[in-house]
Amino acid sequence: MVSNNNIFCASNPARLSDALWHMISTSGVDMRDILIFLPSRRAVRSVEKLIAEKSGGGAVLPDLVPLGEGADDDADDDIVNPDVISDTERVVVLAKLLAADANVGNLITALPIAHDLVRMQDYLENEGIDAEQIDWANLVDEKYANHFQNKAKILSVLSDFMPAYLQNRITVTQHRNNDIRGWIKKLGEYKLVVVCGSTASVPATADLMVQVAKLKYGKIILSGKISGREQDFLLNTNPYNCEYKFLQRLGLAQTDVQQIDVGESVIDFMNYAFGNDCEIADVNNDLSHCHLIEC
Numbered sequence: 001m002v003s004n005n006n007i008f009c010a011s012n013p014a015r016l017s018d019a020l021w022h023m024i025s026t027s028g029v030d031m032r033d034i035l036i037f038l039p040s041r042r043a044v045r046s047v048e049k050l051i052a053e054k055s056g057g058g059a060v061l062p063d064l065v066p067l068g069e070g071a072d073d074d075a076d077d078d079i080v081n082p083d084v085i086s087d088t089e090r091v092v093v094l095a096k097l098l099a100a101d102a103n104v105g106n107l108i109t110a111l112p113i114a115h116d117l118v119r120m121q122d123y124l125e126n127e128g129i130d131a132e133q134i135d136w137a138n139l140v141d142e143k144y145a146n147h148f149q150n151k152a153k154i155l156s157v158l159s160d161f162m163p164a165y166l167q168n169r170i171t172v173t174q175h176r177n178n179d180i181r182g183w184i185k186k187l188g189e190y191k192l193v194v195v196c197g198s199t200a201s202v203p204a205t206a207d208l209m210v211q212v213a214k215l216k217y218g219k220i221i222l223s224g225k226i227s228g229r230e231q232d233f234l235l236n237t238n239p240y241n242c243e244y245k246f247l248q249r250l251g252l253a254q255t256d257v258q259q260i261d262v263g264e265s266v267i268d269f270m271n272y273a274f275g276n277d278c279e280i281a282d283v284n285n286d287l288s289h290c291h292l293i294e295c
Helices: 013-025 041-054 087-099 107-126 146-166 172-189 203-214 241-250 267-274
Strands: 007-010 034-038 063-066 192-196 218-221 258-260
Touching (some): 007 013, 013 034, 013 041, 013 258, 034 172, 041 063, 087 107, 087 146, 107 146, 107 172, 192 203
Parallel strands (some): 007 218, 007 258, 034 063, 034 192, 192 218
16 A cells, blocks of 8 residues: 655755665664665765765665666666677667668668667667557658658568567667566565655656555655646656656655655746746745746
8 A cells, every 4th residue: 555655755856865865864774674776877876975974984785776767877788698689789780781771871871870779669668669569651651751751661670670680589678677677576575665766757667666665664755846736747748747647656646745854945946937837926935036038
């Protein structure tokens, strides 16, 4: 059962690590019994440094797991597994295939296109979309420019070619998503489980966060301070759209998120600015630095 005792945010999202330290230091749980999920390996290194500093220079660290959502986790070619195809191999294979197309013609031109196509395929995998089931020709029909129709033809060829080439191997993205969901079975081995700084934008991460939120000892620290008008959160362009959908999935509202006080921030003003809401007179912010520009 999920309650608002499981979901938190920081009063100042720029000091998210301080909110995390407050949570683990006041939990009464030994560090070795704590599991913390963070967005990236860079975030893991930052938290390692934070805990060491707060503990006087040395400490037994909790288990810190990067979810691979950060920029420094885009390339995971260090995975050595015969069942996983590296991103580098995928780019090279696609580049060779593209170079044979008269519209591309050479490997130098093909390489950046191949890289973008790999990223696009990874995006589709992250979202749980089966690219093989997409009819690119009908999706990008004669209403679109020839440039886009040619790209659709390439995507159609790739959808047919890559599964045969993979020979039952999975991509790095699929491997990472499997690993993330694999942690769900291990949550019972800890006395405190925290997911900190994730937006729940990747379905695999959102699935993990739902399971953590259901635990009595599971805590979620959202990456932002979600506040504003509900109609704004429904827009895909809103920065809190994914967090809003995550709260909805748990049956919670934005008002159910508990705030960890780590100092003041201008985030409330920024949240109203995201909503393009001119009626901000009720917001307790100093607006002396703001100037109205008539356009």
